[in-house]
Amino acid sequence: xxxxxEIENQMEESEPVxxxxxxxxxxxxxxxxxxxxxxxxxxxx
Amino acid sequence: xxxxxxxxxxxxxxxxxxxxANWWEENPxxxxxERDIMADRFPKFELHNVDDNLAWRGPIKSNNxxxxxxxxxxxxxxxxPSQAPKAFIIEPRVDMEHTKHMWPDGRLCLFKPxxxxxxxxxxxxxxxxVVSWTAAWIFAYERYQETGVWxxxxxD
Numbered sequence: 001x002x003x004x005x006e007i008e009n010q011m012e013e014s015e016p017v018x019x020x021x022x023x024x025x026x027x028x029x030x031x032x033x034x035x036x037x038x039x040x041x042x043x044x045x
Numbered sequence: 046x047x048x049x050x051x052x053x054x055x056x057x058x059x060x061x062x063x064x065x066a067n068w069w070e071e072n073p074x075x076x077x078x079e080r081d082i083m084a085d086r087f088p089k090f091e092l093h094n095v096d097d098n099l100a101w102r103g104p105i106k107s108n109n110x111x112x113x114x115x116x117x118x119x120x121x122x123x124x125x126p127s128q129a130p131k132a133f134i135i136e137p138r139v140d141m142e143h144t145k146h147m148w149p150d151g152r153l154c155l156f157k158p159x160x161x162x163x164x165x166x167x168x169x170x171x172x173x174x175v176v177s178w179t180a181a182w183i184f185a186y187e188r189y190q191e192t193g194v195w196x197x198x199x200x201d
Contacts, residue, residue, distance in 0.1 A: 003150035003151055004133050004135065004150060004151025004152070005151075006096070007095075007100070007116050007118065007133050007135060007151075008135050010093075010095035010096050010100075011093060011095060011100070011102055011116060011135065013095075014093040014094060014095045015093070016091035016092060016093055017092050017093065017094050017099075018080075018092065019076055019077060019079075019080040019092065021077070022073060023069060023072075023073020023074060023075075023076045023077045024073065025069070025092075025094060025099075
């Protein structure tokens with residue numbers, strides 16, 4: 001059973017994903033700051 | 046399960062982590078529906094891939110202007126008419142000793158499954174449904190802190 005402590009740890013370690021039009025999950029190119037603004041630099045480069 | 050990495054300018058598709066299909070692979074249309082409803086109603090929420098499943102994380106501001114960070118985690122099988130996504134408040138930490146309607150694992154108790162007359166989980170319900178119930182829970186929680194009375198109906 002997942003408890004709140006596990007959830008906290010999992011969320012800290014995970015990155016947001018997006019759903020593409022086909023319903024697949026993708027890691028977005030940029031990350032978002034706290035205001036929800038798309039950040040230009042890609043963390044993959 | 047998520048897909049093999051594929052490099053392009055639109056982003057990266059995530060690697061598979063297990064052999065059996067997850068619910069969103071079996072029913073990608075449902076995931077698109079969940080995405081669209083959440084984007085429309087709760088655009089500040091972000092989807093995360095955690096523990097081989099999906100969870101939304103985002104902010105809720107209460108009537109008292111307090112900010113909460115909540116997580117809505119899907120069950121392994123979804124949509125499931127008997128199992129709603131689980132809601133947790135991860136910030137600020139809610140002391141279980143000083144609230145009601147919280148399970149021992151920290152999950153919020155949002156509805157009575159046998160209650161078919163008012164609030165109940167249905168196959169057509171979405172993560173946005175659970176977020177709205179969580180907002181109502183937070184309102185009740187803050188009232189309970191102020192008055193010692195949990196507003197609204199309570200299960201036995």
